[in-house]
Amino acid sequence: MIKALLARLQQKHRTVSFPKGTPVLPERFRGRPIVDSAKCAAGCKLCVDSCPTGAIKKENNALSIDLGRCLFCAQCQECCSCGAIRFSGEYRLAARTKRDLIFSGQEMKLAEALDKRMKKLFGRSLKLRQVSAGGCNACETDTNVLTTVVYDLGRFGIQFVASPRHADGLLITGPVTENMKLALEKTYDAVPDPKITIAVGACAISGGPYVDLPQVNNGADKIIPVDLYIPGCPPHPLTILDGLLRLLGRIK
Amino acid sequence: MPASNAISLYNCQAVDAGKIPVVGINEFINFVIEAVKSGKRIASFFAVQSSSYQVRLFAVLADDNAGNILVLSSNVSDKYPSLTPDCPQAHLFEREIAEQWNVMPQGHPWLKPVRFHNSYSTGKGNKKEEPVIPSVMDFFKVEGEEIHEVAVGPVHAGIIEPGHFRFQCFGENVLNLEISLGYQHRGIERALIGGPDKRTLHYMQTLAGDTTIGHTTAYCQLMESLSGSNVSPRAQSLRGIALELERLANHTGDLGALAGDIGYLPTSSFCGRIRGDFLNMTALICGNRFGRGQVIPGGVGFDINKQHSDTLAGKLARALRDVNVAADLLWNTSSVLARFEETGVVQPEICKELGMVGVPARASGVEIDCRFNFPAGIYRFAQIPISSWHTGDVFARAYVRWLEIQRSIDFILDQVKMLPEGQIRTDIKPPSPGKFCVSLVEGWRGEICHVGLTGTDGRLSHYKIVDPSFHNWTGLAMALRNQQISDFPLCNKSFNLSYCGHDL
Numbered sequence: 001m002i003k004a005l006l007a008r009l010q011q012k013h014r015t016v017s018f019p020k021g022t023p024v025l026p027e028r029f030r031g032r033p034i035v036d037s038a039k040c041a042a043g044c045k046l047c048v049d050s051c052p053t054g055a056i057k058k059e060n061n062a063l064s065i066d067l068g069r070c071l072f073c074a075q076c077q078e079c080c081s082c083g084a085i086r087f088s089g090e091y092r093l094a095a096r097t098k099r100d101l102i103f104s105g106q107e108m109k110l111a112e113a114l115d116k117r118m119k120k121l122f123g124r125s126l127k128l129r130q131v132s133a134g135g136c137n138a139c140e141t142d143t144n145v146l147t148t149v150v151y152d153l154g155r156f157g158i159q160f161v162a163s164p165r166h167a168d169g170l171l172i173t174g175p176v177t178e179n180m181k182l183a184l185e186k187t188y189d190a191v192p193d194p195k196i197t198i199a200v201g202a203c204a205i206s207g208g209p210y211v212d213l214p215q216v217n218n219g220a221d222k223i224i225p226v227d228l229y230i231p232g233c234p235p236h237p238l239t240i241l242d243g244l245l246r247l248l249g250r251i252k
Numbered sequence: 253m254p255a256s257n258a259i260s261l262y263n264c265q266a267v268d269a270g271k272i273p274v275v276g277i278n279e280f281i282n283f284v285i286e287a288v289k290s291g292k293r294i295a296s297f298f299a300v301q302s303s304s305y306q307v308r309l310f311a312v313l314a315d316d317n318a319g320n321i322l323v324l325s326s327n328v329s330d331k332y333p334s335l336t337p338d339c340p341q342a343h344l345f346e347r348e349i350a351e352q353w354n355v356m357p358q359g360h361p362w363l364k365p366v367r368f369h370n371s372y373s374t375g376k377g378n379k380k381e382e383p384v385i386p387s388v389m390d391f392f393k394v395e396g397e398e399i400h401e402v403a404v405g406p407v408h409a410g411i412i413e414p415g416h417f418r419f420q421c422f423g424e425n426v427l428n429l430e431i432s433l434g435y436q437h438r439g440i441e442r443a444l445i446g447g448p449d450k451r452t453l454h455y456m457q458t459l460a461g462d463t464t465i466g467h468t469t470a471y472c473q474l475m476e477s478l479s480g481s482n483v484s485p486r487a488q489s490l491r492g493i494a495l496e497l498e499r500l501a502n503h504t505g506d507l508g509a510l511a512g513d514i515g516y517l518p519t520s521s522f523c524g525r526i527r528g529d530f531l532n533m534t535a536l537i538c539g540n541r542f543g544r545g546q547v548i549p550g551g552v553g554f555d556i557n558k559q560h561s562d563t564l565a566g567k568l569a570r571a572l573r574d575v576n577v578a579a580d581l582l583w584n585t586s587s588v589l590a591r592f593e594e595t596g597v598v599q600p601e602i603c604k605e606l607g608m609v610g611v612p613a614r615a616s617g618v619e620i621d622c623r624f625n626f627p628a629g630i631y632r633f634a635q636i637p638i639s640s641w642h643t644g645d646v647f648a649r650a651y652v653r654w655l656e657i658q659r660s661i662d663f664i665l666d667q668v669k670m671l672p673e674g675q676i677r678t679d680i681k682p683p684s685p686g687k688f689c690v691s692l693v694e695g696w697r698g699e700i701c702h703v704g705l706t707g708t709d710g711r712l713s714h715y716k717i718v719d720p721s722f723h724n725w726t727g728l729a730m731a732l733r734n735q736q737i738s739d740f741p742l743c744n745k746s747f748n749l750s751y752c753g754h755d756l
Contacts, residue, residue, distance in 0.1 A: 163409070177436060237528075
């Protein structure tokens, strides 16, 4: 017992002050891209052609990136000699609709809070069931990390529960493989109404690197309605936490 | 062993595909059976369509003692005599071949689907296939008045990937566990054919997202060999650092999760945090906690400067101290040892019969490690001793992880101290046509085996991936025999196998 106490002292207090303090992200972290169509050379489509998931579009010389498809690999930044696309350290990425994820350099419309009734129900206690539907275990890992002492998800009243019947909603990762489609539908049906769904990661939003493969369904909203999209491959734990807290109106 | 002309390769040696011997099916079977009896392992065993009515079976055997890889092939049409009755480690490979190509291993005692998808084979006059429903198959059943069956999954209680587990129990005792996977099947191997293209590296990075570095290293080594390109010593060292950081993060997370599964919260919370520290070290190097974008064909994506290596060395020293404190609590707490010791024992004979690899094999005293037996890249110059233990129980699987944590930290500290000068990246040539190559990497779970073949156009005509989990899932089922069903989460965590790596 004394050893456990000494170890506890040695390991110190480790919980981040988020959302109050300013989070420290690694210098090379690739967050929300900065898109500047004015710098884009006319007729050049190198970035469009280099994107592994077809996230970039160029119409009438205006560039846009679909953050729901983006893998944050920065291939586009690498092949662009004009500096029209550049990845920033901005980790806040969550949105309520897919349209808000299409980003062309405007002020991004981050996720708004749930409506008054839903916020009253879930604002101080949200129980989620996680379903991995073809996820590679990276989104799952960085969702799990929220439950460690570093992020201490419980202090926000959010908890991952063991059964959909105990849950207020689902958090889905993965492109929804054919073999998980039925299980996802059944799990969704087992959650009592009213309920919410959160899609975490490029796969769950759009199919990610697997988009249009015959064995996958290109994301959770092809199967069930989705209330919050959290982009990334995988999203940083802070991106996920920021999205969850915005949905609950804890960050504005 | 019968005289056979199997070709002998070393790790990452590309050869003309025409040099892979083709023998009659009986010679092929006898060779594999005898080779495995004499201590070699099946690293990979797969089929490639050779004509509209034939497939060519390839056996890739690892000779751990000699550090060689033996390859032999044989053409078959729709059936061949099964190897499994004489060579149990072939069982899942034969099931996989049967599912993919409708080629039946006759006499297979356990012929069931693996990933629940439609067959790839064309031109055999197959009638239009019905959709395949996962886990709808005959499970092994024990009958008797007091026998009961427990079915778990695909959706589990924690934040974990999907799989189905079927237990046959007598009271609390598990008589048999059967594991049915395939829920994560994304069809990656088929999508790789015709590559490499702009998505290929992303498939490799997400085959098993917690093994991004392991799988991308296997892929990049293979492509570099197929194209006859060289990678700078500096890039190889940076790849090694990334691979060991991946091992550190996962092993530390596993020690914490094992503690969590028996309700020992101090180590559980400490290791949960320290694991994140290791992931952040990977992000320090390449901006992503899982190493996305670090290992790329021709080298690495990101270099480190003096300031990075000093920061890394400082963080590693602190993490080592913290993880040692957290692990020492496990080894010094009798209630922890009571749950770890003699739980989920796998005998070394079973390990060898099933061809198990990685931590579970080394925890049963089977001393195999690709970094030692088949060194490639930086491991040809910087050896890491094999960590093993002899008891084969949950304790051994935890203890081996702790030993490996210490050795990986030593390795990285050495590497950052004497990082070779030079470029981190060279442009690689396109792959040569008509080549065959095997690439082995010791990922944190065990041996990762990638096999690539190029067609006449220099494009990938076939790509076979074997994640270590593919060898080890049956080992978990064996570990559960005659255990309490309540020990399943603990045993499962002590293996911590990949679902998506198995399902591909």
